[in-house]
Ligand SMILES: Nc1ncnc2c1ncn2[C@@H]1O[C@H](COP(=O)(O)OP(=O)(O)OP(=O)(O)O)[C@@H](O)[C@H]1O
């Protein structure tokens with residue numbers, strides 16, 4: 001059993017419903033234990049697209065890292081995501097941030113996620129549920145003092 005942290009985002013369609021459907025589809029392979037609030041964030045990298053909803057969840061799994069990646073890609077596809085622009089709009093994005101203490105570098109999977117430490121839309125919600133995983137310097141660097149709006153609570157993300 002391994003503790004994993006996953007980032008989830010959406011900027012197309014019913015964004016909250018997409019996040020909720022994506023998280024529901026993780027069961028039973030990933031048992032979610034912790035949910036951040038949902039943040040609305042201006043699109044990074046490709047800025048000419050709608051704002052994202054972003055959150056981070058923690059869970060436990062018996063899946064090996066590549067099996068977990070395959071599951072996330074399947075869920076993204078089932079939620080309507082199709083190949084498109086890098087960093088472009090999508091109904092659902094699911095990324096593996098951390099997989100226990102594992103450090104892995106393969107062609108199609110890098111853990112910890114390569115760009116997580118530059119992303120305020122990842123570090124803010126991660127710091128909310130796992131402050132020990134984020135150091136203050138990384139958070140300050142990524143956020144540059146910006147404030148991200150919480151638009152739904154963790155309970156709303158869980159659909160409760
Ligand atoms: N930790 C990781 N979690 C998810 N995908 C990863 C990870 N490391 C590498 N990848 C690879 O990144 C590829 C591109 O992922 P995706 O299409 O979600 O990119 P993106 O969302 O546009 O950019 P980013 O990965 O920077 O968020 C995936 O097909 C996957 O093989």
Ligand SMILES: Nc1nc2c(c(=O)[nH]1)N=C(CO)CN2
Nearest residue numbers: 009041042043044052087121
């Ligand atoms: N704010 C924000 N910007 C993004 C996001 C995201 O989840 N949130 N995902 C992207 C696709 O990789 C590109 N840009």
